[in-house]
Amino acid sequence: MPNKSRKDPYQKLKLLGSKKEQQMNQKIQELLNKKEYIQSAAQHSQVIAHKVKKIQDSVEKLSVPFNIPTKKDVANVAKLSIQIEEKIDDMDEKLFYLINEIEELKQKTKKGKNTGDSPYDNTSTARNNRASSNRPYAAKRVNEKKKKVSSLFIAYLRDSLQNPKNPSSKLGERQWQI
Amino acid sequence: MANLEKDDRFKKDSSKWEHFLNIWKQPLPEIGMTAREAVWKKNKSVLWYYPPVEKKYNVPIFLIYSLVNKPTILDLAPGESIIEALVNEGFQVYLLDFGIPGYEDSGTSIDDYLTDYIEKGVQRALRHSKALEITVMGFCLGGTLAAMYTAIADEPVKNLILSVTPIDFSGMPTFDQWAAEIKKGNVNFDELIDVYGTVPADFIQAGIRLTTSPLYFSHYLSLLNKADDKAYVERWRRFNTWSNGHIPFAGAALKQLMEDLGRKNKLVNGGLNIKGRSGDLQNITANLLVTCSMHDRLVPEEMIRPVMDLVSSRDKKYQLLDAGHATMTETGGLPPYLKKWLPKRSDPVK
Known part of the structure; x- marks a missing residue:
């Protein structure tokens, strides 16, 4: 098997390629991991940021006479829809807890009716049920x-x-x- | 005889080339075939539910994936999917897919991701599954988010699984000079991030490539080597689609990561505050499983290991794997260490 893989040119190519790739990557990373390069990258990033900002400001200004929406306008509309979605989500959560509470109450009442003595149920129906079933004379x-x-x-x-x-x-x- | 062998090899070799050249004319194989349904949507995020084949455990699993890529790697194809493996084992699986952020999401911070998406998502998963406890599992940066969330969680997180998760940002082995300059405050990309709003996917991809492999061609040689193996080719193409599928990064989130983790290393040094709540990892008491891959060039062991001493969990395990950054999720069935660790901590159905 090892002989076969040694003979296979594709396998050889793959191994050689991986090795060379690793060597080259190491060189590139060493080259990039230098203080001078880092400082230069930091400076360039600020220059680019200023230029992009200027272009964006110009587009914003031009959008007024041209009466065209910019990316910011579209984003603002999207943000509004996200806000609405959040409100609906909150309502959905509250509704879920309310329904849960009602269901729990229903179950407790049902339980009270069936057994006549649910220790956790303090509703009037349950109290009456308990009264009628446990104390017929009083009822x-x-x-x-x-x-x-x-x-x-x-x-x-x-x-x-x-x-x-x-x-x-x-x-x-x-x-x-x- | 020797001539015949040479002929055969020549035919085989040329057939590999033919296959290799034909691959690019074929449509991309389908990705993500495990049955699922959306149980909650918010903005671009979707909480997916993957029902188990047969429910065997009462504690569902909530998956959090990284913010830099799509979570397709978790469910590439049948036999290449951790999600499929989990549902086959009998787990209810929830996956929070953050979606692709747009320009309007530039103000979404890490705090927002934690409280508005992950926390709410876990609540929804608990509500949907009617479970009393949950397992949170995070991958890569998703693991960092999972750890931060578990530190602030009011929800009953029973188990926390961190897969190739960076926690300690004190040093970056490959770019130690960069890390040092960032810490000193000599390098600051905040202005650039601000003008872009959301950092484009290409920038994210370039950044990750720089850290791992600035030149990346050996995978094509691997493909050529096995171009006549249909199953391998399909798997390669799915994996390649995922590895090139980076997504934009919300600017506020990236700035917060660089400040809180990159500069101040708050997960290790303490002082992390998430919307008024302490994000100290000492708050974590859930059972903890941490995995680390030996050949991971993106998140090396020194970034992962320190979490073991930072949490308060009594039940904690560290697993070193002979794998790469994404190997764990493309090996088919449930990895043996996970199969051994998770079921007994997931309240089996009696």
């Missing part, structure tokens, strides 16, 4: 009170309509204290 009393209040209130309304100036059935304190 019955609450319902009776509600019925009594309703009937008294209806009686008072009826009486007031029939005799608005002097209603006969008076809703005294005693009656309300049920």
